[in-house]
Every structure is written in C-alpha cells, then in structure tokens.
Amino acid sequence: MSRAEYPVYLQLRDRLWTWIEQEQLCSQQKLPSERELSERFGTTRVTIRQALSQLEAEGLIFRSNRRGWYITPERLRYDPSRDIGFNHYVTEQGFSPRTETLFKELTEMPPWLSEITGLPVGTPIYHVFRRRYVNERGLLVEHNFINPAKCPGLLSESTDLSIWKMLKEQYDLVPDHRDIEIYPLALKGLEAESLNVNQGTAGLYIHRLSFDQEGEFLELDREYWLHDALKISVHVGSRH
C-alpha cells in the first residue's frame, strides 16, 4: 500500500523505470514519444515530462535537444589527477573516444585568466575549444588555455588528439603541480549548445590549472561535462 500523498509523477517514474527494465532497453536506445508515453500511462504530457525529468536527474535517461529521450550509457570513470589523455582512459575502459576541435586561436590573456595565472593581461595565450565523444555521444566540451611561451607552434598541429601527449613528447613538458576544482553547475550558452542539451541542464565543471617545475603557468583546462557522464575516481595515499 503506497502512501496516499505519493505523487503521480513519482509513481510514473517508478513505472517507467520497471517498464524500461522489462523492455530491456539498452544504452543509447530511444524511448517512445512523450505523447505515446502519456497515453500508455494514462496521464498528460506535462506529468509524464515531470517523471522523465526525474529519471533524467537520476541519470537513467537523457535527452538530445528536440530529438527525444534515450537510455544513458554507463558512467565513464575519470581520474583528473592522472597524467593520461582522454583517448587513453576511454579506450582503457572499452569505449570508443572521439575529439572534435570546434575552434583554436592565439589570443590575449583576459583579466580573469590573468588573476589565476599571475601573468599580465594581454600576454599571448593559446585557446582551444574541443568537444569530446564517447561512443558517439558528446559528453563534454573543454576549453584549453595554453602558455605559448612553453610550446610555440602548438596550434599548427592537430588538436584532435591528446594535448597532454603533444606537450610531453614534442615539448618535453610535464606538469609538476596542479590545482583542481570540481563542482556541479548548469550548462548554459555555448556549452549547452555545443553539447546539444537544453539550457540549464545539470553538468559538472572540472578545472585544472597546471604549472611546471619552475612554478610557471603551463595550461588551464576547463571542462564542462554532462552530469550523468562520469564518475570521478581517485586514489590517495600510498599503495597504488
């Protein structure tokens, strides 16, 4: 006997959940249309959408803008403290990675970045904006701000692969220490558009500021992930 005040949309969430299990829908499969679902479950579109949003928040399903609802794939494990590239740890987990460079440019350091790096406003800086896929689902977009003094000519190379690897192998640059910040936020503007999600979709922000052995600014990474796309996993202390 369910409690009387248990709202319809939560009942629907549960019924949808079991329905999805019964139908054995798998990763990336599409759900029926909202109108069809609202008929099938005997409610209005508004209410079924509330239930779908619940499942979205819980990470069971996701939506691609104006294209419908899909089953969310398993989360990607990610260790931001490790020095390996995206492609490496994605393939390591048996998935298929892809990176698209949306733009890259040589620009001048804006005030907010100057505050972080300690370098003067207007210092030349590389800016790369990329989108990363796992199994052809876009999971994150990423802004890279790189110190050109450390790696002249970087932008003329392809940036569709690991920037880490290039810095290491071609410029012998290895980050010595790093400040990492992580927090949930809403995906908005350019980031939401690039990931084909609605304005305000839940996301996770990861910020990595790297310095070299001399304590000089190497690179800043600003990653905007879908909230359901990853599980951060870090080992701290001895005994790796």
Add this chain to the structure above:
Amino acid sequence: MSRAEYPVYLQLRDRLWTWIEQEQLCSQQKLPSERELSERFGTTRVTIRQALSQLEAEGLIFRSNRRGWYITPERLRYDPSRDIGFNHYVTEQGFSPRTETLFKELTEMPPWLSEITGLPVGTPIYHVFRRRYVNERGLLVEHNFINPAKCPGLLSESTDLSIWKMLKEQYDLVPDHRDIEIYPLALKGLEAESLNVNQGTAGLYIHRLSFDQEGEFLELDREYWLHDALKISVHVGSRH
C-alpha cells in the same frame, strides 16, 4: 534586439537575476511568493517556476521544501583528500558549522559493503547517519560505516563532532590510503527528506573508502551534498 526564439522563461531568468541584484538580496534571504512574482513579471506561475528552476540549477537560489525560495550562500570549499574534519575547514572559511547525529547503530555488514571492503557479510559494523549544517543551512547528510574492530566503543561517544579526530586522538587511527569517488546524482528518499529538499533535487555524491597501513578496512564515508553547496578544491603534486 533579442532573438525571436529566446524563450520567455530565459528572459524571466535574466530579469529575475537583475532584479535580485538590484534589490541587493543577500545569502539566505527569502524571495517573494511565486504568485506575487508571476504577477510582477506578467506571466503565469508555471512559467515563473521554470525560470526559478533555472536559477536553482545555476545555484543562485535554492528552495526549502514548501517554504519558498532563498538566495544561495557562497559555496564551501572542500578538499576530500585532506585529513581535517568538517568543523575545522568550515570555521577556517569563516562559517559556522553544526552536526546532528540522526541515528547511530551497531549492525551487520550488508553484501554491497562486503564487496567493497572485502570483509565477510555479517561482520559487525558501526553505522552513523549525520546531517551537517553551515550557517544553519543543511548542506549534506553522511553515512559513516566504521570498522568496530579498530575502535571498540566508538558509538558510546558523541558523534556530533569530528569522527576523524576521535579515530586519530583516541584510537591512534590514521588512514593510510583512500579510494575516493565523486559524481553528480539526484537526491532521493531518505537523503532528500533529511535535507528538506524535493525528490530529485540535484546533488553531489562523495564516497571515501579508507584503509590503514595494514591495508585493512577502516571506514567508509558516503556523503550526499546539495549541488550548490560546495566547490571541491584539490592540490596535486609537489609544492604545497
């Protein structure tokens, strides 16, 4: 000239944002009622609620269940890799911490925990469930699972303060290494109720599994944070 397709609720979000700035509403202050806002901004309650939900997702405002909308305080900085207690780092940042023990018990290790710790199902285990406040806003609830073999009698002490500190000072237990997991999720059931938020509110899950020098299970922490409450901040590498 705004683009024609710029939806009303996003315009409302922007207008609400500037309105809040103009009114100079501060941390924890209450917004007017939804009906009043919808009148003031010339729209319906449904649409104003959509705009409010946007601002909620962005972390500018939050709601306390059935009590209305409030301005979100500044995020708490938090380093899960450091060995200091909640009270310590909250006061360090000039805030006022409080911890409530919702229950504590000696129970038997369930299968899911057994898988994680490697200890057999049914092994005695302490279970503490606590709620933590900053400036009287409940920011997280936390399940602690502690190995009683390492600290007999722990439950008879007050658990309203730092468990870390007790383990260290009274039992001489210091974690040697730790597995940390972090990911966004929806707050549901007990966790949502305890934090007085709606089912499905965005949250952040932090999981810390600690072992001692012998590699034996010490403690498991499972923290459920409000999504807008914290900013994880970690330093990696040399030069602290």
Add this chain to the structure above:
DNA sequence: AAGTGGTCTAGACCACGTG
C-alpha cells in the same frame, strides 16, 4: 485561517528534426 508551494489537467502553438 490564510497563504504558500507542490502537483496536475487539458488544452495550444511553434520551431525543429526526421522521413
């Protein structure tokens, strides 16, 4: 007792994606 937020209905229009 009054007012609030949470929920729900039964429609509607539009821009966009897909066939």
Add this chain to the structure above:
DNA sequence: ACGTGGTCTAGACCACTTT
C-alpha cells in the same frame, strides 16, 4: 509534410507552513 519536443496558458486542488 509530419510528428516531435519545447514552451506557454489559465485554471484547479491539496497539504503543508506560517500567521
């Protein structure tokens, strides 16, 4: 061209909080 998801309206009832 059609159907879809995204948006929006104008109501309504209820449980709960606050006065």
